[in-house]
Amino acid sequence: MSLKDKLFEKLEQNEERMVEIRRHLHENPELSFKEEKTAQFIEEFYKDKDVSLTANAGNGYGIIVEIEGGAGDGPVIGIRADFDALPITEEADVEFKSKNDGVMHACGHDGHTAYMLILGEALIDLKDELKGTIKIIHQHAEEIPPGGAKSIVESGILDDLDEVYGIHLFPTLDLGDITVCPGEAMTGRSNFDLKIQGSGGHGAMPHTTHDALVAGGYFVTSAQTIVSRRMNPGDSVVVSITAFEAPGGYNVIQDSVTLRGTVRYLSMDNREPVYEEMAKLVKGLETAYDVECTLDYVYDYPVLYNTEEKIDEIEEVLTASQGSYFEKVYRDKPQAASEDFAYYLEKIPGAFIFVGAKPDGVDTAYPNHHPKFEVNEKSLLISAKAMAEIVLNKLG
Template sequence: MQLKEKLFKKLEEKEERMVEIRRHLHENPELSFEEAETAKYILDFYKDQDVKVKSEVGNGHGIIVEIEGKGDGPVIGLRADFDALPIQEQADVPFKSKNDGVMHACGHDAHTAYLLILGESLIELKDEWNGTIKLIHQHAEEVPPGGAKSIVESGEFDDLDEVYGIHVLPTIDQGEIGLVKGNALTGRSNFDLKIKGQGGHGAMPHTTKDALVAGAYFITNAQTIISRFSNPMHSTVLSVTAFDAPGGYNVIQDSVTLRGTARYLETDSKEFLYESMKKAVQSIEDMFDVECELDYVYDYPVTHNHEEQCEFLEEILMASEGTYFDKYTNPEPQSASEDFAYYLEKIPGVFLFVGAKPEGVETAYPNHHPKFEVNEDSLLICAKSLGEIVLSRLENMDKGAGNE
């Protein structure tokens, strides 16, 4: 029996445990940087296994599990995140979140479950492959600065040749695996803007410096950054998502605050959006005689799938299409952002999408929705695809060829 077949057999035999783990994690979600019990659960899973484990890696509860094969070879990283979101669950499932206001609404419970079982199965077969596999159980993907950046900066992955990850998406059909070549997910910047004016009586606006009107003008003006100044061939989004201006009927407030996000698929749009934002802020200061404090934070980079690794994976997945999964596709890039981008900035690799649409629904609830659900059949597909990829790369990649 070939090594891949042995691995797949183990994964199939453990599928029920994989689902049980996912449901346990789903019932016990923890927010970013607060995942102490989840981290303990993961550490306990590897406690009696023949691996090297490092905990508290990076700026939180990150865990690295190092599996050494029978001989020298490439070093490949596989990553799954394990934090949840501040969402009150509305999904009608028997394993609903027990933590009020916290929910695994992005599928990180599924990611962790399949990587745990895949890791265990690879450990059991470690005398049959050469090289090293590093499992990355990552904390805090959802909240900037995230966990990935600090893990990369820790130096623990300086020896990685390649790195791979998967995200489940219920908006993609069950049985489908998608690979976006090149830029796959947008980079992200977030901003807070405080506009300070001079308050007064609503019936005497001429004696005030109206921060609310200045804020309203800023929202309108900011829309022209994309529509009139951004290259129309570039994928960019600028959204003002909050406007806090409380007050009474006859009171003009001293100050208002706004919040929003910028997304960009091309890295060179990062600076352009910031410089354009500064100009928009300056214009309302001049026009309305107000003072502005702009806090603009560069967040996750563009997630870029490396060309050489995309070609390798496409060959692997196309050969397996119709076996353990139904369809291989090259979908459009997603406008969401991912801190997996930090790994790919330094290490060649690919971030895949696996379809997880629940059965019997025409339109599924997307990630980050309170009724988000995952088709649990997707867990085995995730484990098999990532397992097939890592075994193929360990066998066919020259040591050091990826991380040049």
């Protein structure tokens, strides 16, 4: 029996455990930087297994598990799964619904962790047949900046990696589909808060006020001209205002308002120009509406850039298995979302790919970060086998 067949057999035999782990994690979600019990669960899983484990990696509860192959020298490969949840109240109709009010695994990180634990166990069992070393990166805090990846990279614990790989589940992709994207695959991200301080007063006498709400309303529309009039039409740039806080009564013009938003870009060349244009608009608000503005603008996750030759290799490896445990692998357009896996790829060659997880019997699935988000649990075994093939291509 080949090494691949042995590994796949172990994964298939433990698919039910994989699903059980996923459901346990789904019932017990924890927010970014607060994943204490999740981390304990992961550490307990590896207890008494023949591996080296480093806890509290980076700026939180990150865990690095090192598996040394016993079949000779080879590369050091990193494979990553994140495990934090989101501040969302779950509305999905499942038996294993979140037990933590206002917290939900609405991005599939529970599935990422479940498949990676079972894959890690199988790789440990077969490590004597592997050439090289595997570092499993169980990463905390992907969802909230500054994220966990950047600090793990900066800690130096991954300095010996030759390559790094990750998988993300997407229920908006058909079950059985695996997509790859060379080069710029996910957008970079910046977030901002804007406080507009005016001078409030009576709603019947606006001439005696400096209306912060009107200034804020103008900013909501004018911010879109950054994309439509300042950015190259061939570039992918998005500016979204996601919150406008101006509570008050019918007859009161508010003293101040606060806006919040996000910026996405598929080229790092657009990171600073968007900020510079926004700063100009804010300065104009102060002059035009006689208000004071405070813009807190944070450069966040970089553009996720997949090493093109690694995507070529993955595509070649997975194409050989196309039609067996999954339907097809194909190249797709970049994703508009952002991912702190980008920090690994800034320093280490590798790739981040996507596995379809559309639930059975639906035409249109709820997307990631939706309160009714669900994944097809058959995608867990697909993910485990796909990552196993990537690892064996390097170490087998």
